[in-house]
Amino acid sequence: xxxxxxxxxxxxxxxxxxxxxxxxxxxxxxxxxxxxxxxxxxxxxxxxxxxxxxxxxxxxxxxxxxxxxxxxxxxxxxxxxxxxxxxxxxxxxxxxxxxxxxxxxxxxxxxxxxxxxxxxxxxxxxxxxxxxxxxxxxxxxxxxxx
Amino acid sequence: xxxxxxxxxxxxxxxxxxxxxxxxxxxxxxxxxxxxxxxxxxxxxxxxxxxxxxxxxxxxxxxxxxxxxxxxxxxxxxxxxxxxxxxxxxxxxxxxxxxxxxxxxxxxxxxxxxxxxxxxxxxxxxxxxxxxxxxxxxxxxxxxxxxxxxxxxxxxxxxxxxxxxxxxxxxxxxxxxxxxxx
Numbered sequence: 001x002x003x004x005x006x007x008x009x010x011x012x013x014x015x016x017x018x019x020x021x022x023x024x025x026x027x028x029x030x031x032x033x034x035x036x037x038x039x040x041x042x043x044x045x046x047x048x049x050x051x052x053x054x055x056x057x058x059x060x061x062x063x064x065x066x067x068x069x070x071x072x073x074x075x076x077x078x079x080x081x082x083x084x085x086x087x088x089x090x091x092x093x094x095x096x097x098x099x100x101x102x103x104x105x106x107x108x109x110x111x112x113x114x115x116x117x118x119x120x121x122x123x124x125x126x127x128x129x130x131x132x133x134x135x136x137x138x139x140x141x142x143x144x145x146x
Numbered sequence: 147x148x149x150x151x152x153x154x155x156x157x158x159x160x161x162x163x164x165x166x167x168x169x170x171x172x173x174x175x176x177x178x179x180x181x182x183x184x185x186x187x188x189x190x191x192x193x194x195x196x197x198x199x200x201x202x203x204x205x206x207x208x209x210x211x212x213x214x215x216x217x218x219x220x221x222x223x224x225x226x227x228x229x230x231x232x233x234x235x236x237x238x239x240x241x242x243x244x245x246x247x248x249x250x251x252x253x254x255x256x257x258x259x260x261x262x263x264x265x266x267x268x269x270x271x272x273x274x275x276x277x278x279x280x281x282x283x284x285x286x287x288x289x290x291x292x293x294x295x296x297x298x299x300x301x302x303x304x305x306x307x308x309x310x311x312x313x314x315x316x317x318x319x320x321x322x323x324x325x326x327x328x
Contacts, residue, residue: 094313101309102302109297113309117290120313124320132240133247134317136310140303142250 002059006108009099010056011064013112016096017049018066023089026072030082038086041122045093048115055108083126090123094135197254203299204248205257207308210289211245212259213266217285220267221278230279233325237282237318244311251304279326283319290316 024042031038053063073088074081093115100112120134133141197205218238225231249256270278293312297305 098306098309101297102305104302106298109305110294113294113297113305113312116309117294117313117316120317121320124317128317130236130240130314130317130321132243132314133307133310134313136306140306142247144246 002061002105003103005099006103006105007056007059007061009103009112010052010059010061010108013097013100013115014049014052014056014063016093017045017052019070020045020089020093021049022066022070023072023085026076027082027086027089030076031079034079034083037125038082041086041090044118044122051111055111086126087123087128090119090126091128091134093119094123095137098135199299200301200304201252201254203296204252204304207293207296208245208248208252208257209259209262210292211241211248211311212257213262214241214285214289215245216263216267217269217282220270221282224270225275225278228275229328230275230322230325233321234282237322240314240318244314247307248311251307276326279322283322283326286315286318286322290319 021042024038024045028035028038028042056063072085074084076082076085097112097116097119101109101116103109103112116135123134124130215238218234218241222231222234222238225234269281273281290312293308293315297308297312300308
């Protein structure tokens with residue numbers, strides 16, 4: 001029997017992918033030269049979403065539907081704002097997989113870590129500066145003794 | 147003619163010459179039970195336990211991260227002044243943070259990083275600037291792949307840290323690639 005923790009982690013990751021799938025339709029709508037890249041990234045999130053739904057169904061859990069609409073973190077009217085949105089989406093997806101990477105199931109753990117890495121790479125291609133701990137909140141880190 | 151006294155029993159013996167044979171034998175006899183108890187105690191405890199697979203892996207991760215810090219320290223000293231220098235310094239700082247967080251999770255004997263760090267620091271010797279960046283990118287990708295392969299050995303909280311570092315190191319590759327361009 002799959003634990004509640006694993007189901008919760010799968011649903012959190014799924015919610016992240018659903019939001020990213022929606023967000024990339026906005027990103028793509030404001031880009032011309034980089035539209036192909038936006039489309040490729042949108043497809044990557046759709047595939048990850050479908051895989052997460054399959055993981056839930058295999059554990060006798062109905063995947064929650066996507067929201068009807070999502071609130072964007074900032075207005076998107078220019079290509080620069082679209083790229084900024086893409087970075088924001090990828091960083092949120094990275095964080096959304098954090099619980100799944102901690103479950104005991106090795107298949108889910110590896111899938112989650114692979115998706116965290118892929119999202120970090122996509123954020124980098126959209127111009128994100130590198131961060132030391134993608135997806136990890138500061139509260140998860142050991143604080144050096146002062 | 148009096149019988150010769152055994153050596154060591156000579157009342158005229160210089161006390162600075164060390165313990166007598168009799169004293170040593172007496173002390174040995176007294177110590178035997180202690181030695182026997184001591185041996186029994188060691189046998190009862192058995193050999194010291196082997197470190198868990200997670201601890202072994204964590205030590206390896208620390209050694210690898212220390213090697214990465216040494217590589218970037220060497221790279222910054224050689225190319226810190228050019229266009230890619232700021233990128234190298236940024237990545238170096240992130241690896242130092244990785245190393246600090248990994249070390250904070252290791253209990254017991256610290257990982258021995260000196261030899262690996264020394265070897266890694268010398269890897270850039272004799273390479274061109276482009277070769278140095280390529281070497282660093284390769285090292286980042288290899289480190290990321292290795293971390294991904296080790297997740298099965300991790301406790302939940304360590305798995306999160308390792309997955310995050312795995313992502314960070316993969317993210318350094320395109321960053322370095324951009325910084326390497328003249």
